[in-house]
Structures are given as C-alpha cells and as structure tokens.
Amino acid sequence: MARKKTAIDFEQSLQSLELLVDSMESGEMTLEKSLEAFEQGIKLTKECQLALREAEQKVAILLSQNGEETVLPFEEDGENQ
Template sequence: MARKAPHFEESLTELEQLVERMEQGNLSLEESLRLFERGVQLTRSCQNALKEAEQKVRILLEENGEPTYKPFTDDIS
C-alpha cells in the first residue's frame, strides 16, 4: 500500500524539527544520516508542492489577467 504524500505544511514542520535535532549535534552518525535522508525527501516533497502551486497560479492568471480555468498537467517545461 502506497503512503499518501504529506501536506506541504506537515512536511515543512517535520523538516524544521529535523534541522533542529541535527543542529544539536548529539546524534550518532547513523541517526544523522537517517535524518539527513528524510530531510532530503521532505525537501523534494516541498519543492514539488510549490511547483504545482506555482503552475496552478500561472494557469489561473494566464489570459489577460483574468482568471481562467484550464486542465492541470504536471508537465512543467
């Protein structure tokens, strides 16, 4: 069963907590690497969510400044 992608705010909060834990400097190498890997995953998730939101805004504002609705595709080229 695939895990549902967390919401942007949840990912950002978890990422902030990971950074705080890592900055304390009292983690083992293995734990630091595990947290770093999770941080990279969360960063990518947040970046993708922001790209999708930006694309949606562009679609809405594309025609003469008037809001228009068009099908959304995740192809950002």
C-alpha cells in the same frame, strides 16, 4: 479536495523538516541517526519543492485565465537590491 491536501502536505513536510534540522543541529545524534535524518530531510525537501511547483503552476494558470499573459519570476529576498 486534492488541492487542499497538497497544501496540508506542504505545511506538514515543512514543519517536519524544521524539526529534523533542529535535531541535527543539536549535535546530539549519532552518525547513523544523522545519516538517517539527512536522508529523511532530502525526501521532505523534494516533497516541499513538488508542492511549490504545483502551486506555481496553478498561479500561472489562474493568471492566464484572467487575461494576463506574462508571469513574472519570483524574486527572492536580497535579489536586485
């Protein structure tokens, strides 16, 4: 059950982060509210990064259990092109 919660937390954190960024980009926030939003954004980013690391570790474990010993790094869009 905890694994499913991580996926849900990731989706919720990502959605909250996107809404926060949209609010900040609107330019209608006060400096104080912008700083609070930035702080919240940092927290949400860390939560997303943690969830992604956990997912990556799970994939690595699953691959090693299936007899594949090499895990290739994920290539972001634009790399090696």
